[in-house]
Amino acid sequence: MKNNTKRIIGFAINDFNRNKGISIATIFVLTITIMLVTGLFFFQGIAGYLTAQIQNKIDITAYFVDGTQEQDILNVKDEIIKMSPNIKNVEYVSKDQALATFSAKHKDDAVLGQALQEVGNNPFLPSLNITTNSDPAQYAQVANILQTSDFSKLIDKVDYSQKKDTIEEIYSITSNITIFGIILGIILILVAILVVFNTIKLAIENSKEEINTMKTVGASNQFIRGPFIIQGVIYGIISFVICFLLSGIFALILSSKVEVILPGFSLFGFFLTNWWIFVLIQLGFGIGVGVISALIVVKKHLEI
Amino acid sequence: MIKFNNVTKIYSQSTVVLQDISFEIKEGEFVSVVGKSGVGKTTLTRLILGLEAPTSGEIYFKGENLNTADPAKIQEIRRKIGCIYQDYKLLPKKTVYENVAYIMQVEGKENEEIDREVPKVLEIIGLGGKINNFPDQLSGGEKQRLAIARALVNNPEIIIADEPTGNLDPYNTYEVISLLQKINKAGKTIILATHDREIINKLGKRVVTLENGKIIRDEQAGKFII
Numbered sequence: 001m002k003n004n005t006k007r008i009i010g011f012a013i014n015d016f017n018r019n020k021g022i023s024i025a026t027i028f029v030l031t032i033t034i035m036l037v038t039g040l041f042f043f044q045g046i047a048g049y050l051t052a053q054i055q056n057k058i059d060i061t062a063y064f065v066d067g068t069q070e071q072d073i074l075n076v077k078d079e080i081i082k083m084s085p086n087i088k089n090v091e092y093v094s095k096d097q098a099l100a101t102f103s104a105k106h107k108d109d110a111v112l113g114q115a116l117q118e119v120g121n122n123p124f125l126p127s128l129n130i131t132t133n134s135d136p137a138q139y140a141q142v143a144n145i146l147q148t149s150d151f152s153k154l155i156d157k158v159d160y161s162q163k164k165d166t167i168e169e170i171y172s173i174t175s176n177i178t179i180f181g182i183i184l185g186i187i188l189i190l191v192a193i194l195v196v197f198n199t200i201k202l203a204i205e206n207s208k209e210e211i212n213t214m215k216t217v218g219a220s221n222q223f224i225r226g227p228f229i230i231q232g233v234i235y236g237i238i239s240f241v242i243c244f245l246l247s248g249i250f251a252l253i254l255s256s257k258v259e260v261i262l263p264g265f266s267l268f269g270f271f272l273t274n275w276w277i278f279v280l281i282q283l284g285f286g287i288g289v290g291v292i293s294a295l296i297v298v299k300k301h302l303e304i
Numbered sequence: 305m306i307k308f309n310n311v312t313k314i315y316s317q318s319t320v321v322l323q324d325i326s327f328e329i330k331e332g333e334f335v336s337v338v339g340k341s342g343v344g345k346t347t348l349t350r351l352i353l354g355l356e357a358p359t360s361g362e363i364y365f366k367g368e369n370l371n372t373a374d375p376a377k378i379q380e381i382r383r384k385i386g387c388i389y390q391d392y393k394l395l396p397k398k399t400v401y402e403n404v405a406y407i408m409q410v411e412g413k414e415n416e417e418i419d420r421e422v423p424k425v426l427e428i429i430g431l432g433g434k435i436n437n438f439p440d441q442l443s444g445g446e447k448q449r450l451a452i453a454r455a456l457v458n459n460p461e462i463i464i465a466d467e468p469t470g471n472l473d474p475y476n477t478y479e480v481i482s483l484l485q486k487i488n489k490a491g492k493t494i495i496l497a498t499h500d501r502e503i504i505n506k507l508g509k510r511v512v513t514l515e516n517g518k519i520i521r522d523e524q525a526g527k528f529i530i
């Protein structure tokens with residue numbers, strides 16, 4: 001048995017070396033397929049980042065008129081939560097907190113500090129920071145509550161109109177990207193199917209007689225199938241190594257360019273933190289396609 | 305050892321190759337199967353190897369009905385038979401040495417034995433100088449001799465030789481036939497399909513003559529008469 005395994009691996013390595021043309025062609029198509037899958041994973045990472053960004057961005061700040069009682073504001077807060085139950089977060093920021101935050105943020109700015117001192121009293125208004133769950137409908141609902149409820153007279157101004165445009169813009173961008181992703185995914189699957197078929201075809205043309213002969217001299221199915229499967233594994237591993245290195249290099253090179261478009265998102269950082277997922281996807285896909293195509297080819301010819 | 309029981313083989317409606325054939329081959333026999341080209345000699349050997357199934361009738365190998373034997377059993381039977389195919393059936397991606405070694409590896413033989421036996425048999429058959437050639441780097445006669453070496457290397461109980469001398473010169477033909485005779489003397493069963501009149505007449509062994517899908521003659525110490 002041990003001898004057999006050794007022989008099967010030996011046959012596989014020999015066949016691999018002797019059919020360099022086919023080996024290289026197979027690795028090439030397999031590499032492209034895996035790169036497409038990898039691309040989709042990168043894309044998913046970027047989309048995930050964008051979504052998170054939007055979720056943080058869609059918020060509304062309601063400033064209350066100076067001198068509004070804290071209890072009144074907290075009532076408004078409860079009201080909003082009651083009317084829009086799955087809202088992500090409503091945070092009360094008092095006059096003093098607003099001043100403290102501002103001072104902390106600009107503590108190095110002497111001019112601003114002086115200006116504040118000259119004003120004398122606290123110029124900030126108490127406010128409610130409302131974070132929606134990135135659903136535009138919910139966003140509209142909250143805006144509506146703030147404008148039309150009985151407590152709207154307590155509100156000095158609502159800060160959302162400027163953001164509205166950006167929010168809608170980001171939404172259209174992400175939905176466009178999603179459509180793009182779906183199209184890419186379809187192309188990807190088509191390519192993958194083509195690759196598998198191509199691999200099968202090449203192998204069939206090459207090994208039909210051979211499998212036949214092995215069968216007629218009484219080789220067991222395992223003995224015949226083994227080398228083809230091991231070859232599939234070899235194709236998968238080599239393609240994986242190539243793809244893994246390529247993804248790392250691409251991520252490194254494109255990282256700075258992507259950061260210009262998406263501030264705060266590091267492509268290479270994404271690669272580094274998720275390296276084991278890359279290994280899993282690329283190795284799994286490579287070996288999977290390699291072995292399954294080998295199985296299909298041999299199965300077809302073993303039936304005599 | 306091998307028994308045909310009312311075997312009929314029809315490839316398609318129009319080509320009836322064997323028709324209701326019954327005969328038996330005993331252990332240690334040297335049987336020649338003769339007949340015109342296309343009469344069904346190769347088909348007969350393929351039936352014994354389980355590479356074709358009879359349209360009707362049964363074939364027994366050592367009492368095992370090939371119709372009902374499972375694939376693993378059939379493969380075991382094939383390993384017991386050394387077969388020289390008319391179309392050689394060499395492994396194109398393996399060298400001369402590897403082609404012969406493969407047969408032993410299939411049998412699960414140890415490496416030491418393989419390293420010992422393969423060069424020996426290649427030497428006997430006159431391919432000692434070509435062990436690293438691939439089949440497509442061999443002449444027709446060399447391919448045939450490689451096919452013979454492969455059939456002999458496992459020291460099988462039965463050798464089926466389908467036209468083993470078709471591509472050989474008279475000297476090599478003589479060598480191969482006397483080799484088969486020697487193996488037969490050692491107690492092995494030989495089935496030889498040929499249309500070489502001279503070989504048959506010289507052998508003086510059992511001859512089964514096929515014609516039109518029937519066995520028209522089956523004689524011990526037969527002659528080639530068609």
Ligand SMILES: Nc1ncnc2c1ncn2[C@@H]1O[C@H](COP(=O)(O)OP(=O)(O)OP(=O)(O)O)[C@@H](O)[C@H]1O
Pocket residue numbers: 315316319321339340341342343344345346347348390499
């Ligand atoms: N796979 C097949 N499908 C259909 N017909 C076949 C097949 N194999 C053989 N035949 C037909 O069966 C007949 C017998 O063929 P076979 O190869 O057994 O002849 P043979 O006696 O070995 O001839 P030769 O002396 O030329 O080798 C031929 O007419 C051939 O055309």
Ligand SMILES: [Mg+2]
Pocket residue numbers: 345346347390466467
């Ligand atoms: Mg024939």
